[in-house]
Amino acid sequence: xxxxxxxxxxxxxxxGLYSLATIGAKHVIDAATPMVLDAIASLSSESIAxxxxxxxxxxxxAGTSLTMVASAIExxxxxxxxxxxxxxxxxxxANDFNALIANVYGLGPFETYLDRSEQVYPLVSGxxxxxxxxxxxxxxxGFSATAMHWLSSKVxxxxxxxxxxxxxxxxxxxxxxxxxxxxxxxxxxxAAELKPGGKLVLINFGCDEQGRYLGNTGGVNMFDNFNxxxxxxxxxxxxxxxxxxxMTLPQYYNTLEEFSAPLTDPxxxxxxxxxxxxxxxxxxVKCPFAEAFAEHGDAERFAESYIPTxxxxxxxxxxxxxxxxxxxxxxxxxxxxxxxxYRDMVRDSPAGHGMDYVHAYMVISKITV
Ligand SMILES: C[S@@+](CC[C@H](N)C(=O)[O-])C[C@H]1O[C@@H](n2cnc3c(N)ncnc32)[C@H](O)[C@@H]1O
Numbered sequence: 001x002x003x004x005x006x007x008x009x010x011x012x013x014x015x016g017l018y019s020l021a022t023i024g025a026k027h028v029i030d031a032a033t034p035m036v037l038d039a040i041a042s043l044s045s046e047s048i049a050x051x052x053x054x055x056x057x058x059x060x061x062a063g064t065s066l067t068m069v070a071s072a073i074e075x076x077x078x079x080x081x082x083x084x085x086x087x088x089x090x091x092x093x094a095n096d097f098n099a100l101i102a103n104v105y106g107l108g109p110f111e112t113y114l115d116r117s118e119q120v121y122p123l124v125s126g127x128x129x130x131x132x133x134x135x136x137x138x139x140x141x142g143f144s145a146t147a148m149h150w151l152s153s154k155v156x157x158x159x160x161x162x163x164x165x166x167x168x169x170x171x172x173x174x175x176x177x178x179x180x181x182x183x184x185x186x187x188x189x190x191a192a193e194l195k196p197g198g199k200l201v202l203i204n205f206g207c208d209e210q211g212r213y214l215g216n217t218g219g220v221n222m223f224d225n226f227n228x229x230x231x232x233x234x235x236x237x238x239x240x241x242x243x244x245x246x247m248t249l250p251q252y253y254n255t256l257e258e259f260s261a262p263l264t265d266p267x268x269x270x271x272x273x274x275x276x277x278x279x280x281x282x283x284x285v286k287c288p289f290a291e292a293f294a295e296h297g298d299a300e301r302f303a304e305s306y307i308p309t310x311x312x313x314x315x316x317x318x319x320x321x322x323x324x325x326x327x328x329x330x331x332x333x334x335x336x337x338x339x340x341x342y343r344d345m346v347r348d349s350p351a352g353h354g355m356d357y358v359h360a361y362m363v364i365s366k367i368t369v
Contacts, residue, residue, distance in 0.1 A: 022309055024288045026064040028357050029145045031285060032203045033068045035363055039141055039199035040075045047195050048140060052076045053086040055139050055193070057129045058147025061099035062089050063110050065145065070113035072141065077117055084119045090133050093126040100124065128152075130182065132189045139193040142200040146359070149205040151175075152182050154250035162230055163223045163249045165213060179252035184262050184270055187364075191273035194366035200275075206360035207253040208282035214253070217284055219352030226314070229341050238334060240323065247321030249314065256280055259360050272369065279363040290354030303347035307339050309355060315339075 043052075054072055056065050069087055076085055089100060099108065104122050106112035114120060127133045129144065130152045155178040158167045164175040190200055207213045215222025234244040262270035263277035289309065293302035318338060322331040346353045 022064060022312055024285060024309065024355065024357055025146050026067070027288065028203060028285050028359060029065050029068045031283065032145065032201060032361055033071050035201045035279075035361060036068060036072050036141060036143060037075050039201055039363060040072060040079070042197075042199065043079075043140055044197050045079065047197055048076065048080045048083055051084045051086065052080065053088060053134070053139050054141045054143060055088045055090065055134060057090050057133065057142065057144040058150075059089045059091050059100065060147075061096060061103050061108075063099075063103045063108065065143070066103065066110050066113060068143075070116070073113055073117050073120055082119070084121060085117070086121045086123055088123045088125060088134060088139075090125040090127055090129070092128055095126070097124055097126070129186050129189070132192055134193045136192050137195050139190075140195055140198050142190050142194060142198070143202070144200075145203040146205060146357070148183070148186060148202065149251045149253055151178050151250045151252055152185070153178065154248055156248075157245040158248045159245055160227075161223070162227045162247050164252050165207075165216070165223050166227060175252050176258075179254060180258065180261075183254060183259070184268070187262055187270045187275055188273055190364075191270065191275045191366060196274075196366055196368045198366045199278075200362070200364040200366075202362045202364065203359050204259070204362070205251075205253055206259060206282065206358065207255050208284070208358050208360075209256065212284065212356075213358045215355045217354075217356040217358065219290075219354060222310070222353075222355055225342070225345070225353075229338060229345075230318075232341075233334070233338065238337070243322050247318055249317055253358075254360070256282065256360060259362060263364060274367045274369040276365045276367055277362065278365050279361075281361050283359055283361060285357040285359070287354035287356050290356075293350060299347050299350040302350050302353075303343045306346060306353065306355070307343045310342070311339055 054069065056062070056069065059065060073085055076083065089104070101124070102108040103110055104112060105114065114122070125133050129148065155174040156171055158164065158171050161167055164172060167175055194200070205214055230244060230247055233239045234241065260277055260280060262268040263275055265271055289302060289306040315335060318335055319331055322334060
């Protein structure tokens with residue numbers, strides 16, 4: 001809801017499942033780690049002498065960024081052996097912060113970085129990135145991966161699809177306008193938080209120069225497939241028309257131009273607030289489940305491993321799209337049937353399925369204006 005500013009109704013899988021199901025998201029963060037290390041190398045010695053703060057926004061259960069954070073801590077330690085290091089993890093209030101704590105403190109399936117270095121302080125915040133998370137001029141490195149495509153609100157239902165990639169006309173325009181306003185809001189808050197000379201490394205889902213986006217890199221278009229199955233449920237009277245339309249993902253994939261505009265146009269408030277675009281590029285990270293299938297060739301195994309990664313981020317939207325006049329058990333059964341249909345489809349005809357990640361990788365500096 002716009003008033004609360006967080007992305008209403010969306011939650012990743014809890015209980016630590018998120019990071020286990022989304023190894024691809026970890027590959028994306030690992031690939032971005034050199035950018036974080038370069039950004040740390042560029043900070044002035046004075047600015048990190050009394051403390052260093054890294055903010056990981058939209059972190060989910062923090063499992064996918066543990067390796068990156070460990071490398072960042074080592075890089076800071078090499079430059080400032082005594083400086084206190086704060087790692088601030090933030091996500092929406094409904095996030096599973098217990099899973100996050102378990103992962104960061106080594107109670108989950110991952111190795112923690114905490115035993116390796118003194119004076120490292122993990123901190124947790126339930127503040128949305130649509131608000132200021134930390135005090136003015138306190139952040140050295142602001143990081144976020146695979147999170148800022150979630151809009152602050154669902155601006156309207158999409159009448160013929162489940163995601164803005166399939167929207168047209170007035171509906172598409174509403175999504176585009178909301179995304180433009182949200183992106184500027186995110187950046188203005190970050191401009192306030194960053195120390196002068198601080199950097200943002202933002203890895204955001206987007207639409208690349210060839211029109212590719214998540215799950216649409218040449219094979220089966222994943223979002224069209226979501227829609228096809230949801231529509232078949234409508235046609236079979238499993239769901240109502242209102243429920244069909246209500247399942248609209250509050251997301252938008254910016255193009256490079258849309259990402260860059262507020263950072264390069266001197267008339268933009270973000271530019272005037274001192275943020276400058278140092279670097280932007282797009283990269284495709286292959287779907288690890290499709291890649292594994294190319295090796296093992298077992299369609300059943302592919303289907304069983306691939307569907308949970310999709311489920312980890314969109315189940316809550318499908319569930320919340322269903323009428324609350326249905327019992328929770330009935331809603332859950334529809335969701336189970338939905339993913340079972342998708343799984344069977346992949347098992348029976350696996351060619352072209354997969355969720356390749358398409359991101360814009362951005363490095364942004366805060367200058368003194
Ligand atoms: C796909 S997960 C990415 C998690 C992790 N950063 C990664 O790359 O693996 C997206 C995360 O963004 C969070 N998120 C969505 N909207 C948000 C908001 N407005 N403020 C903070 N976090 C948000 C979700 O709750 C979720 O944990």
